[in-house]
Amino acid sequence: MAVNPDVIGKTFAPATYAVGREKIREYAHAVGETEPLYLDVEAARAAGHADVVAPPMFAVVYSLPAVWPALFDEEVGIDFARMVHGGQEFRWGPLVVAGDEITTTASLKDVSERRGNDFFVFESVSVNGRGETVCTGLWSNIVRAA
Amino acid sequence: MQPGDEIAPLSVTPDRYLTVRYAGASGDFNPIHIDEEFAREVGLPGRILHGLYTMAQVARAHTQAGGGPASLQRLSVQFRGMGVPEVELTVTGTVREVRADGVAVVVSHCEQDGKRIIRNAEAELRLEP
Numbered sequence: 001m002a003v004n005p006d007v008i009g010k011t012f013a014p015a016t017y018a019v020g021r022e023k024i025r026e027y028a029h030a031v032g033e034t035e036p037l038y039l040d041v042e043a044a045r046a047a048g049h050a051d052v053v054a055p056p057m058f059a060v061v062y063s064l065p066a067v068w069p070a071l072f073d074e075e076v077g078i079d080f081a082r083m084v085h086g087g088q089e090f091r092w093g094p095l096v097v098a099g100d101e102i103t104t105t106a107s108l109k110d111v112s113e114r115r116g117n118d119f120f121v122f123e124s125v126s127v128n129g130r131g132e133t134v135c136t137g138l139w140s141n142i143v144r145a146a
Numbered sequence: 147m148q149p150g151d152e153i154a155p156l157s158v159t160p161d162r163y164l165t166v167r168y169a170g171a172s173g174d175f176n177p178i179h180i181d182e183e184f185a186r187e188v189g190l191p192g193r194i195l196h197g198l199y200t201m202a203q204v205a206r207a208h209t210q211a212g213g214g215p216a217s218l219q220r221l222s223v224q225f226r227g228m229g230v231p232e233v234e235l236t237v238t239g240t241v242r243e244v245r246a247d248g249v250a251v252v253v254s255h256c257e258q259d260g261k262r263i264i265r266n267a268e269a270e271l272r273l274e275p
Contacts, residue, residue, distance in 0.1 A: 029167075029171075030172070031171075031199060032158050032203070032206070037215065053215055060174075061172055086225060087222070087223060088197070088225075090221055090222075091219065095216055138222075
C-alpha cells in the first residue's frame, strides 16, 4: 500500500461556506431543478423557510472547500492522475437555506488496498450556525494501480 | 408507497455545455469534465459528466417522489461508468421496504445508452404521515 496507515484518522482544517441565494439558484439551474423552493423566495417563505432552500445535493458546494484540501494533502499522497470517484454517500439533517453559514470538517476515515488499487474514504461533517449537523458525507476515491 | 412500487422515472439530456455550467455551480473544475483535448489525452472518450451531477439527478428523482427536499434523508451511490453529455440519462427506482418509522428504502439506477452508470443506489425517503 502506497499510503502510510498512520494517516487514517487525520482531520483537516474546517472551512466555512456562506450560502447565497443566487448561488443556490445557479446550482439549481445547472442540475435542472424546477422546484420553486429552490428558486423563488416568496414560495420558500410561504412554505415557512427564511429564504430559498438548498437542494440536498448542494451539499457538494458547501462541503468541497473543506474536502479539496484533504484530497490534496501531501501526507495522504493521492496521485490525481490515477484517481477516480468511486462512490458517495450523504446523510442529511435540517434543510440549508440562503443566509446560513455552514462549517465543514473533513477527515480521512479509511484507507485500504485491493488488487493493487488504493481506496480512500473521506468523511465530511457540515454544521450550521445553530450547531445542527446538516450533512455528513462519505467520499470514496480509488487510486488505480500504476 | 409500498414495497415493490416504482418511483416516477426521471429523464434528462445534459446539453453540450452542461459540464461547464456544473463545474461553475459546484466548484469542481477537474479538466476531464470541461476540456475535450485534456480528456482525450488521459484516455477518455471526451469530456465526461461529473459523477456528482449524475448523483444529483438520482437525488432529484427521489425528492420529487418524496414530495420535497426534506424527504431525502440519505443517498448512497457507487459510480460504475462514465456519463457523457448530449445523451439522455434515465433514473429508475423501486421501493425495497417501508420501515416502521415511515422511512422508505428505495433502490435506484441511472442508465445512459443502455449502461447503468450508477447502479444499486440506496436512498432513505421520509414519507409524509
